[in-house]
Amino acid sequence: MKQDEMILAIETSCDETAVALVKNGTEIMANVVASQIESHKRFGGVVPEVASRHHVEQITVVMEEALQMAGVTMDDVTAVAVTEGPGLVGALLIGVNAAKALAFAHGLPLVPVHHIAGHIYANRLITEMKFPLLALVVSGGHTELVLMKEHGSFEVIGETRDDAAGEAYDKVARTLNLPYPGGPHIDRLAQDGAPVLNLPRAWLEADSYDFSFSGLKSAVINTVHNAAQRGETIKPEDLAASFQESVIDVLVEKTARAAREYDVKQVLLAGGVAANKGLRAALEAKFSGLPQELAIPPLYLCTDNAAMIAAAGSIAYQKGKRADWALNGVPGLDLEAQ
Amino acid sequence: MKALAIDTSNLVMGIAVVDGEKVIGEYTTNLKKNHSIRVMPAIHDLMKEMNMKPAELDRIITAKGPGSYTGVRIGVTIAKTMAWTLNKDLSGVSSLEVLAQNGKFFSGYVCPLFDARRTQLYTGLYGFEEDRFQAVKEDRLVLRSNWLDELKRLEKRILFLGNDLDLHKKSILEELGDQAVFGSAADHNPRPSELARIGIEKEPESVHHFVPSYLQLAEAEVNWLAGQKK
Numbered sequence: 430m431k432q433d434e435m436i437l438a439i440e441t442s443c444d445e446t447a448v449a450l451v452k453n454g455t456e457i458m459a460n461v462v463a464s465q466i467e468s469h470k471r472f473g474g475v476v477p478e479v480a481s482r483h484h485v486e487q488i489t490v491v492m493e494e495a496l497q498m499a500g501v502t503m504d505d506v507t508a509v510a511v512t513e514g515p516g517l518v519g520a521l522l523i524g525v526n527a528a529k530a531l532a533f534a535h536g537l538p539l540v541p542v543h544h545i546a547g548h549i550y551a552n553r554l555i556t557e558m559k560f561p562l563l564a565l566v567v568s569g570g571h572t573e574l575v576l577m578k579e580h581g582s583f584e585v586i587g588e589t590r591d592d593a594a595g596e597a598y599d600k601v602a603r604t605l606n607l608p609y610p611g612g613p614h615i616d617r618l619a620q621d622g623a624p625v626l627n628l629p630r631a632w633l634e635a636d637s638y639d640f641s642f643s644g645l646k647s648a649v650i651n652t653v654h655n656a657a658q659r660g661e662t663i664k665p666e667d668l669a670a671s672f673q674e675s676v677i678d679v680l681v682e683k684t685a686r687a688a689r690e691y692d693v694k695q696v697l698l699a700g701g702v703a704a705n706k707g708l709r710a711a712l713e714a715k716f717s718g719l720p721q722e723l724a725i726p727p728l729y730l731c732t733d734n735a736a737m738i739a740a741a742g743s744i745a746y747q748k749g750k751r752a753d754w755a756l757n758g759v760p761g762l763d764l765e766a767q
Numbered sequence: 768m769k770a771l772a773i774d775t776s777n778l779v780m781g782i783a784v785v786d787g788e789k790v791i792g793e794y795t796t797n798l799k800k801n802h803s804i805r806v807m808p809a810i811h812d813l814m815k816e817m818n819m820k821p822a823e824l825d826r827i828i829t830a831k832g833p834g835s836y837t838g839v840r841i842g843v844t845i846a847k848t849m850a851w852t853l854n855k856d857l858s859g860v861s862s863l864e865v866l867a868q869n870g871k872f873f874s875g876y877v878c879p880l881f882d883a884r885r886t887q888l889y890t891g892l893y894g895f896e897e898d899r900f901q902a903v904k905e906d907r908l909v910l911r912s913n914w915l916d917e918l919k920r921l922e923k924r925i926l927f928l929g930n931d932l933d934l935h936k937k938s939i940l941e942e943l944g945d946q947a948v949f950g951s952a953a954d955h956n957p958r959p960s961e962l963a964r965i966g967i968e969k970e971p972e973s974v975h976h977f978v979p980s981y982l983q984l985a986e987a988e989v990n991w992l993a994g995q996k997k
């Protein structure tokens with residue numbers, strides 16, 4: 430009789446303390462996320478030391494809740510997976526050391542997972558992956574196009590040269606005096622505005638899949654500043670819509686071009702910014718007429734969670750990937766070296 | 768009672784395994800090296816040497832700080848996780864109280880200290896009172912000059928312990944003169960077996976609620992609170 434594979438995964442790379450249990454790589458048994466966002470709001474962003482303190486407070490509580498929700502015990506667990514990086518080092522260390530202690534206590538294998546691989550594999554919890562595939566990863570810290578020819582193989586064909594899209598959102602939100610985190614507020618405002626302002630799109634070299642958002646960010650700040658000097662006011666809704674359209678145009682166009690060039694079967698959206706309604710709608714519109722299948726995970730799997738780490742961890746476990754007791758948190762972990 | 772004691776709160780990393788009154792294994796290093804990489808292999812190796820399985824432990828004990836924020840969280844996270852998942856008792860001991868034990872037979876007071884930058888100290892005062900060696904002034908984060916003023920008024924000999932003493936010895940001597948006594952090299956490393964001994968006697972903590980003893984708020988929180996008062 431074949432035993433079920435049960436992965437317990439821990440994710441603490443930023444400001445969510447998350448633990449999940451996933452059966453046979455795709456079936457979510459529990460997916461618990463303790464968000465610290467209310468605590469960090471007062472600082473206007475994530476404060477690493479505060480995040481680390483919250484992780485220590487929450488870690489055993491969240492592990493217990495996940496096991497209870499899944500209705501299993503540690504005896505049912507096959508392996509412990511954990512985010513090794515990238516992320517905030519002090520925050521990563523809580524998850525990594527909890528995972529090591531847990532695996533050691535029960536004599537279980539320990540599987541290290543790359544956070545971005547996790548975001549991409551969130552899709553596998555919803556739909557089977559079809560290779561070759563292209564993943565557009567957009568989050569607070571990342572804007573990347575990743576080509577996957579098979580499970581566990583990652584080739585970054587484009588990435589941001591300056592700010593991540595999520596960072597640009599946060600900075601523009603600050604210019605508009607919107608509360609942290611700014612992304613969802615801009616997305617909401619944009620729904621009520623029109624893209625009437627002429628903002629730049631950074632296409633870079635004709636054959637490049639890289640991104641750049643710092644010029645756009647400066648253009649937004651200048652536009653607001655110049656209007657103020659002339660005594661004019663710009664409708665925040667229109668500014669948000671114009672900014673969002675500029676970001677999305679570049680993301681969607683480059684994704685479609687890469688999908689064609691690499692002749693992929695599937696295009697996946699991944700990362701926290703995948704929650705953005707404007708981006709989802711634009712990708713859906715673009716790919717409705719194209720041969721590639723488009724997959725977008727539901728919102729709760731786009732933002733940081735541990736089910737996605739378990740999904741990626743399951744594949745890594747199957748492929749024999751293991752960490753020893755010296756596993757450390759690696760803030761700048763390389764995806765392609767996975 | 769079998770217990771595992773873990774101290775990663777400062778540069779000295781210590782692991783001990785005790786069986787009742789007996790210290791059966793102890794491992795200490797005093798290196799500027801990453802605790803996150805080294806402590807779990809050290810625990811694994813020591814337990815293996817003892818031929819002991821994690822499930823055989825009755826209690827996990829950890830030094831709860833003060834010290835390096837990141838360092839103390841590593842030991843506390845491992846201890847909490849092991850105690851929770853194996854359903855064992857957890858106890859936490861002040862890192863200063865552990866260090867103070869190295870002077871427990873000194874006739875005066877014992878002052879353990881860790882440097883806290885900008886002429887501040889993590890420190891406390893320990894001594895023999897009511898038939899046992901215990902804290903006589905509670906652990907604190909304090910400006911060195913204020914602390915030395917306070918100690919001077921005690922008019923009693925004080926033994927100073929800690930690997931950061933080199934940074935403060937001159938000021939201590941200037942202020943306290945003959946009142947100050949200094950430990951030697953072997954007295955400055957907190958011993959994990961002492962951590963285990965004290966930890967065994969403590970009331971177990973609530974695992975879910977147990978947090979490090981930082982002795983101060985995160986800097987961002989201090990600034991935020993200051994902003995609120997304006």
Ligand SMILES: [Zn+2]
Pocket residue numbers: 544548568700701732733
């Ligand atoms: Zn993320």
